[in-house]
Structures are given as structure tokens and as C-alpha cells.
Amino acid sequence: MTGGVSEPARSQAAKRGRDLAERARAGERRPLARLLTEVEDRTPTGEAALRILYPLAGAAHLVGVTGAPGSGKSTLVAALVGEARRDGRRVAVLAIDPSSPITGGAILGDRVRMQAHAGDRDVFIRSMASRGHAGGLAAATVAAAAVFDAVGFPLVFIETVGTGQAEVEVAAIADTTVVVQAPEMGDEVQAIKAGLLEVADLVVVNKGDRPGAHRAAAQLRAMLTVGRQNDRVAAESGRPRPKRPDVLLATALSGEGVPELLAALDRREAARRAATDDGEVDATRLIRARAQLHGILGERVRARLAEPALEADTALLVRAVADHELDPYAAADRALDLLAGRSRVG
Ligand SMILES: Nc1nc2c(ncn2[C@@H]2O[C@H](COP(=O)(O)OP(=O)(O)O)[C@@H](O)[C@H]2O)c(=O)[nH]1
Ligand SMILES: [Mg+2]
Structure with missing residues (x-):
């Protein structure tokens, strides 16, 4: 704008x-x-x-937490926040709410689960609607996370519901992505369907107090081991090697397994830092930067085309597409020409 x-x-x-x-x-x-x-x-x-x-951001560890509704993401994040507070870290939570921004039942529930941290000035919890972002949800999430990062939150949790493609994309822009599973409901199948395991760095089987939790974890481990054998095939076909997440067991309600999870997150972040210090390219941060750049570009292009100098020509292009005189691809190319000052439409 x-x-x-x-x-x-x-x-x-x-x-x-x-x-x-x-x-x-x-x-x-x-x-x-x-x-x-x-x-x-x-x-x-x-x-x-x-x-x-x-320019002041870039130091924080962005942790994406995703998984099916009800798997215990918010409870787990609240427990992780408590654990991080024990060693004095400031923590921010960004909860991406797929339902209505104000009346969303999910967020109401989350508020309750985060209540333990309500009076803590070093914890900041923010919810964000998942719809209606001009530059895309990923870009909006990255921008909000950059704010937390720059104002001094070294640890940022981004909770998303792992159901839609947009939410999976948001999970993929975090430095570390945790996929939460509950033992019931054949969730391991659900995660595969949603493409969630592909973005997972760590899989947490939550509700360790429920029957079947150990078995679910064992099944997931076995499945991921089979996946490992497919890595060679992927490598030979030139595709990037998929992530092979570790599987952890936790009980968010009691806090069991939470210190181990935070330790695993910290180890991953330390390894990431060491690798980038050695000059390795951080692919996730490139994806994140691309989401931002593309989001802003789309917005800038729309804004420029709406400026008085180009408004009329843009309207002609839109009209031509509506009348099927021009296909939308050709129209987009002409619009880019307009921006470059290379031509006029009429
Ligand atoms: N038994 C049990 N229930 C849990 C555990 N963690 C979360 N829950 C419950 O599962 C429900 C959904 O939790 P919530 O954190 O809102 O899940 P989300 O939708 O993934 O954010 C709530 O009723 C929680 O109390 C756990 O470790 N054990
Ligand atoms: Mg939640």
C-alpha cells in the first residue's frame, strides 16, 4: 500500500x-x-x-509446533514456555488461528492453557488469524516472528493447526518444526496425509499417559526407518533428501518429557548455528526469506498497478481477461511490461 x-x-x-x-x-x-x-x-x-x-533480528530460534487439533500443541507449548522460563529465557508464542480472529474457540481454549504465564512479563502470547493476509500467511508469520526476535525474545514458538497446505507451509519456515501426535485416532496416518512428517524435525507423541502412546511412538519410529531406506532412491533421482525426524514421547499435562524436548530443540539450534558459522547455507532461512520477498513483491506490484499513472491501463487488462480477449498469463506479462515502462495497453 x-x-x-x-x-x-x-x-x-x-x-x-x-x-x-x-x-x-x-x-x-x-x-x-x-x-x-x-x-x-x-x-x-x-x-x-x-x-x-x-537488521536487529536473526538471533532467535523459531520453533514451529504443528499437528492435528486436539493433539495437545497448546498444552505442550505452555509446558515448554514454563521450562524455558526456568532458565530465565524470554519466550514469545504466536498462535495461528484458523478460525475467526476474535471468537475462535481454539484460541479461547489456548488462552486457558497459557493462563499459567498470564502474569509473566517475559512471556508474550499473540494469536493471529490464518486468513486474509495480503502477502500470504507465511510472510505475515515471518514478519511477526522478526518483531519478537528483534525486541528480545530468543525463543519463539509458532503454533499452527496442521490441516491445510498454508499451515504446512508456515510450519516449514520455522528453524525447527515439531509435529505433535496423539496416540488415539490413528494420528500417524493423519500426519502422513497432511504432509506433516515431511516438515518435521522432531515428532512428539504426546499424551504419554494414554494407552497406546508407546506403541504409536514405536510405529512412527519404524515407519521413519523405512523412510530412511528410501533416501538413497531420492538421492539418485536428484530430489532433496527428506528430513528424518527423531520421535520423542511426552505428557504435556504432567510435564513429563518436556525438559528432554526443550533440550532436543536447543541441541538442534546449536547444530544449526554451528553449521551456518561454518559457512553452510541454511535452506530453511532461504525459504523464509523467499516467503517474505515474494509476499512483499506481490503487494508492491498490486500497489503500483493501482497508482494513477497505471490504473486505467490495468483496468483495460482486467477487462480484456474478463472478456476472454486475453488470457490471464498474457495479461500478467503485459502488466509487468507496464511496470517496467516498456509499453502501454491501449
Ligand atoms: N491425557 C492427556 N491429555 C492431554 C495432554 N496434553 C493435552 N491434553 C488434553 O488434550 C486436549 C487438547 O489440548 P490442546 O493443547 O488444546 O490441543 P491443541 O488443539 O493441539 O492445541 C485438552 O483437553 C488437553 O487437556 C496429555 O499429555 N495427556
Ligand atoms: Mg491449540
Whole structure:
């Protein structure tokens, strides 16, 4: 939207963005909440703030937590937050809610589970609607996580419901992705169907207190071992080697297995750091950067085409597609030509 913003409005937004960023960095919670809204809505203020904050981000460990509804993700995240607080770390939680942004029952439930941390100033819990993001859900999530990162949260949990493709994509942009399974309901099959195991770095079989939990973990381990044998086939066909996650057992309600899970997360993050320090390319962070760039590009293109100079020509292109005089691909190419100043439509 920045394209159509006037100069005074732009400098006003820059000032507000700077102010919010500074106060959030000083630890103020309300400016941080405001900042997240501005960033999520992709306002000029949000953009101004992100421009300041982005260079300060990059240090946090982003942990995606995904899995079927009811598998215990929120309970597990609350337990992980408690564990991380024991060693004094500040923790942020981004809960991506697929239902309505305000009345979502899932989030109401999550609030209850996060209640233990309600009075803790070093824990910040934020929910985000999964629909209606101009640049895409992945881009909005990355932007919000970058804010947490830059204002001093070294650990950020991103909880998504592992049902749709968008949610799977969001899981894939985290540094480490935890897929949560519950022993009932033949969940291991569900995870395969949803493509979840492909993005998993760690699989947690939660509800270890329930019958069948150990067996579910054993089945998953066996299945992933078979997968390992397929790696050679993948390598020979030139496809990237799929992830081969470890399987852990936990009981989020009692906290059993939670310290081990946090330790496993910390080990993975330490290994990732060591690898990048050695000059290895971090593929996940490239995917994350691409999601951001593509999200912003799409938005910038739309904004430019809506500017007075190109508005009429863009309308002609839209009309031509509607009348089936032009296919939408050709129209998109012409629109890009317009942006490059190479041609006019009419
Ligand atoms: N028995 C048992 N129930 C659990 C455990 N963890 C979570 N639950 C319950 O499972 C239900 C769903 O948990 P929730 O964290 O909201 O799942 P989410 O939808 O994946 O976020 C709640 O009633 C929890 O109390 C556990 O370790 N054992
Ligand atoms: Mg939940």
C-alpha cells in the first residue's frame, strides 16, 4: 500500500514506526502489541518499524509446533514456555488461528492453557488469524516472528493447526518444526496425509499417559526407518533428501518429557548455528526469506498497478481477461511490461 501514500503520511508513519519499535525494544508490552497489529496489517507504520527491526533480528530460534487439533500443541507449548522460563529465557508464542480472529474457540481454549504465564512479563502470547493476509500467511508469520526476535525474545514458538497446505507451509519456515501426535485416532496416518512428517524435525507423541502412546511412538519410529531406506532412491533421482525426524514421547499435562524436548530443540539450534558459522547455507532461512520477498513483491506490484499513472491501463487488462480477449498469463506479462515502462495497453 506504500505506493499510494503521500509524503507527509509517509514521514508520519516512519515516526510512529520508530517510536513503537523503540518502546517495544525497551520492553513495553502495549507498543509491542500495537506494533504486531501494524505489521500484520501491513500498514506503512508497520513497514517503517520492520525496516528498523529487521537488521536487529536473526538471533532467535523459531520453533514451529504443528499437528492435528486436539493433539495437545497448546498444552505442550505452555509446558515448554514454563521450562524455558526456568532458565530465565524470554519466550514469545504466536498462535495461528484458523478460525475467526476474535471468537475462535481454539484460541479461547489456548488462552486457558497459557493462563499459567498470564502474569509473566517475559512471556508474550499473540494469536493471529490464518486468513486474509495480503502477502500470504507465511510472510505475515515471518514478519511477526522478526518483531519478537528483534525486541528480545530468543525463543519463539509458532503454533499452527496442521490441516491445510498454508499451515504446512508456515510450519516449514520455522528453524525447527515439531509435529505433535496423539496416540488415539490413528494420528500417524493423519500426519502422513497432511504432509506433516515431511516438515518435521522432531515428532512428539504426546499424551504419554494414554494407552497406546508407546506403541504409536514405536510405529512412527519404524515407519521413519523405512523412510530412511528410501533416501538413497531420492538421492539418485536428484530430489532433496527428506528430513528424518527423531520421535520423542511426552505428557504435556504432567510435564513429563518436556525438559528432554526443550533440550532436543536447543541441541538442534546449536547444530544449526554451528553449521551456518561454518559457512553452510541454511535452506530453511532461504525459504523464509523467499516467503517474505515474494509476499512483499506481490503487494508492491498490486500497489503500483493501482497508482494513477497505471490504473486505467490495468483496468483495460482486467477487462480484456474478463472478456476472454486475453488470457490471464498474457495479461500478467503485459502488466509487468507496464511496470517496467516498456509499453502501454491501449
Ligand atoms: N491425557 C492427556 N491429555 C492431554 C495432554 N496434553 C493435552 N491434553 C488434553 O488434550 C486436549 C487438547 O489440548 P490442546 O493443547 O488444546 O490441543 P491443541 O488443539 O493441539 O492445541 C485438552 O483437553 C488437553 O487437556 C496429555 O499429555 N495427556
Ligand atoms: Mg491449540
